[in-house]
Amino acid sequence: MKRYLHENKWEDIELYLKKSTTILLPVGSVEQHGKHLPLGTDSILAQDIALDVADKTGVLVASPLWYGWAPHHMAYPGTVTLRPETLTSVVEDVINSLIYHGFEKILIINGHREANLPPLRIALTRVRNNTGAFVGIADPFYINAVAGRELSDVDPGGIGHAEELETSVMYDRHGELCTPEAAVKNIPSDHNKYLQHDPHVLTDKILTASDVAHYREATNNIGVMGDSTTSDKEKGREYQERLTNNIAEFVKYLDDLEVEIRKKDIPL
Ligand SMILES: [Zn+2]
Structure with missing residues (x-):
């Protein structure tokens, strides 16, 4: 059995469904990531996470979605964004197709923290209520919150x-x-105290929207918000290991979860 859905034959999937109805769906984004990381970072990371969890558990991985919702990153060339309703629709159609074939538990691996979440959660709410399937999102920031703070x-x-x-x-x-060598630190100090962007900072906050017209200025014409200069391989390895262990543990819980599918529809 190959880890990716699209690398198997239909008979392999029929066989897989006899022993498991769980599948992972990596969703990312193709958007600028400063001068030190490639545009595909969020998608590449989501796919790596899913494949690592597949190695640990034997779970199948659906063909990944490369594009996400990233309007403000359009300030830099190469970024591609879907409209949020497009992302919601694509995710709904993919998940409904999987449910039609017998998958009952679908876990999205989201590589593009925060921005992808509103459209993904709308898709999940619709699928959950229409079909009864278990649908969830494993987002590194939330599923690896403890390691994120410790490391x-x-x-x-x-x-x-x-x-x-x-x-x-x-x-x-x-x-x-x-x-x-192109990694930089960009921590703005001149903003209003209620406009802190760092979710690790415990403070009272107003939520706002990023604006493409001001995004280059806000990110110093480089594209980084925050600090990329404290990064290193070892930290990355430990973070990824703890992240994929958490998701693997949750996949084992899903394997024993009883789900009742109320309705199956072909997207039309
Ligand atoms: Zn990213």
Whole structure:
């Protein structure tokens, strides 16, 4: 059995469904990641996570979705964004197709923290209520929250975009695609105290939206928000190991979970 759905034959899938109805779906983004990381970082990381969990558990991995919702990153060339309703629709159709064939537990591996979450959660809410299937999102920031805090060496404001931990994993797994000497620190100090972007900073916050017209300025014409200079391979390896152990443990829980499918529809 191959780890990716699309690398198997239909008979392999029929056989797999006799022993498991769980499948992972990596979803990422193709968007600028500063001058030190490639555009595909979020998708590459989501796929790596899913394949590592497959190695640990034998779970099948659905063909990945490369594109996500990334409008503000359009300030830099190469970024591709879907409209949020497109992402919701694509995810709904993919999951409904999987459910039609007998999958009952679908876990999205989200490589693009925060921005992808609203459209993904709308898709999940619809699928869950229409079909009864278990649907969930494993997002590194949330499923590896403890390791994220323990391994981080950045100053307050250091968590943002193209920063420490995703950079560290990329250095460990895909060094040939990275340019460590171009890593930078960008922690803005002149913002209103309610506009702190770093989720690790415990403070009272107003939520706002990033604006493509001001995004280059906000990210110093480089594309980093936070600190990527404290990244290293070893940190990336430990972060990835703890992350994939957590998801593997949850996949084992899913294997024993009883789910009742109420309805199956072919997307039309
Ligand atoms: Zn990223």
